[in-house]
Amino acid sequence: MRETTVDKLHIFIVMFFISLIMRMQVPIFTPFAAGFGASSLFIGVILSFTSFANLTGNLIAGPLVDRFGKKIFVILPIFAASGFFIAHGFAGDSMDLLLLHGLNGLALGFFIPAAFTLLSGYAKNSRQQGKNIAINGILSTIASIIGPLVGGKLVEVIGFVNTYYFIGVALLVGGVYAIMFLRERQMVVVHHPQQGSDSGGLTEVLKSPQLLMVYGIGFAVMYIHGVIIYEIPYLAVEQGLSTFNTGQLFSYFSIGTFLTLSLFFINRFDSFKRLMTGLFGMSMCLFALFNSFYSLPILLFFIGLFFGLIMPAMATAITEYAARDMQGRAFAFMSAVYSLGIILSSFITGAIRETISPYFIAFLIGMLALTIVGYVKLRTPQTVTQQI
Incomplete structure (x- = not known):
């Protein structure tokens, strides 16, 4: 038991550290690209291309993670991303940024599904899975609080180029730590009578109406998140x-x-209800943001509040609706859907922001997703998830 706890601690440390480093570059990329003369539309193209590359990596990673294991696909993307971030400091124009950011997105497309599948091996049932995801979410959120502040301050002190060098070297350190301490373990056993023992491929993942509803909510959430980013x-x-x-x-x-x-007790509530509640709350906040009902910091706080309700529920729902031997593919497709939401939000926001509020479009997408998913939920027979 002690060994299991220590191994899980190393996973949390690696995911927290990588999240912290990645968050450092969130507030600096747009002004960095603008410094090369990139327009708002081209910055949107860069972000969309990066997310498309990330989506491609997600889809490739799923079957490979299930077949060859998780650790290798956690470690290799970290080293690749390290090199690409360092290369940002040598960029000569916005086209270089397009290529480097895209390659970075492709590399990290392997990391997320592998890391989540690795973490899922340290839970005996979906409730423990929800707790693990919530703990990782807390650590990731702490990184989200600290990372942008550190990244923004580093730019003021050492400049954009040296900040990217710093990010690259820090990722390199994280990769070395992962090699030394990460261990694979699989303890999750989830039985679904309707799926049997069929391992299937990506098409098997898409045959589940429950997973499709989860992915629909995930797309809308990440579209909203992409607009904010x-x-x-x-x-x-x-x-x-x-x-x-x-x-x-x-x-x-x-x-x-x-x-x-x-609020760990929230994990006791039905994951699908948490997803619907969180998306509705985010959509209402966007409506208020569009109409300037409250100040930006307050609304961002509440959007984050509902976002925190959604993310653990999303991962819990995946483990509830996907058989164990399909979880790598299920998490990979989840990451791909996330990337698709970011792709469309980045491109559409860059194209329309001069004529119509991107917040309003995000509000419409959130409400449309709620309507469609709610309708499908009412017409879908209930299934029983038996945890062992």
Whole structure:
């Protein structure tokens, strides 16, 4: 038992550290790209291309993770991303950023499904799975609070180029730690009578109406998240805010997420109800943001609050509806859906922000997803998940 706890601790440390390093570059990329003369539309293209590359990596990673194990697909992407971030410091124009950011997205597309599948091996049932995901979510949220502030401050102190060097070297250190301490373990046993023992492929994942509903909510959530990621850093460009101020705005979002994730009793409630409630709350916050009912920091806090309700429920729902030998593919497709949401939100936001509020479009997408998923839920027979 002690060995299991120590091994799980190492997974949490690696995922927290990588999340912290990755969050450092969130508030700095947009002004960095704008410094090369990239327009808002081209920045949207870069972010969309990166997410498309990430989606490609997700889809490739799923079957490979199930077949060859998780650890290798956690470690290799970290080293690859390290090199690509260092290469950002040598970029000569915005086209270089397009290529490097895309390659970075492709590499990290392998990391997320492998890391989540690895973490899922340290739970005996879906409740423990929800707790593990919530703990990881808390650590990730702490990283989301600290990372943007550190990244924004580093730019003010050492400049954009040296900040990217720092991020790359830090990832290198994280990769070495992962090699030394990560261990694979599989303890989850989830039986689904309707799926039997069929391991299937990606098409088997898509045959589950429950998973499709979860993916639909995931797409809408990440579209909303993508709009936030795009719009907030752009304030630094349009309103002359410092990267540190931009990082502070992201921290309001992260504090709200942290608060929800800290309430472990929430994991006792049905995961699907948490998903629907969280998406509805995010959509209402966007409606208020579009109409300027409240200040931006307050609304970002509440969006983060509902985001924290959704993310553990998303991972729990995947483990409830996907058989154990399909979880790598199920998590990979979840990551791919996330990437698709970011792709469309980045591109659409960059294209329309001069004529219509991206917050309003995100609100419509959130409400449309709620309507469709709610309708499908009412017409889908209930299934029984038996945990062993």
